[in-house]
Amino acid sequence: MINVSSSAASKITELLAEEQKQNSGLRVFVQGGGCSGFQYGLMIEENGGDADQIFESNGVKLYVDPISIRYLKGAEVDFVETVTGGGFTIKNPNATSTCGCGSSFSTEEGGGDGGHHH
Numbered sequence: 827m828i829n830v831s832s833s834a835a836s837k838i839t840e841l842l843a844e845e846q847k848q849n850s851g852l853r854v855f856v857q858g859g860g861c862s863g864f865q866y867g868l869m870i871e872e873n874g875g876d877a878d879q880i881f882e883s884n885g886v887k888l889y890v891d892p893i894s895i896r897y898l899k900g901a902e903v904d905f906v907e908t909v910t911g912g913g914f915t916i917k918n919p920n921a922t923s924t925c926g927c928g929s930s931f932s933t934e935e936g937g938g939d940g941g942h943h944h
Contacts, residue, residue: 827899828881828888834905834914835884847872851887856894864897866916
């Protein structure tokens with residue numbers, strides 16, 4: 827359901843090795859609210875909780891809680907090198923509108939044009 831691009835996967839593996847947590851995974855979660863809609867969070871997760879869904883992509887374990895999974899279906903974790911240094915980014919096909927204040931995040935559930943297929 828959730829993919830990790832190969833560049834992100836190698837970066838995550840590197841991070842986990844540095845922390846000596848090779849068996850750990852990455853927790854991906856959604857934090858609600860604010861003008862910019864939902865914020866995505868990524869953090870090292872060692873065990874995960876009972877309710878977590880666990881995905882494996884490119885050798886990286888991903889833990890997602892039951893609330894966040896609703897917003898992250900089909901998303902991809904990518905790593906982007908920028909001038910100021912690299913950062914992880916989440917490409918989310920469910921975030922159909924990301925501008926405007928207040929209702930800045932909407933998913934296409936219930937009607938709509940059936941989503942955007944690439």
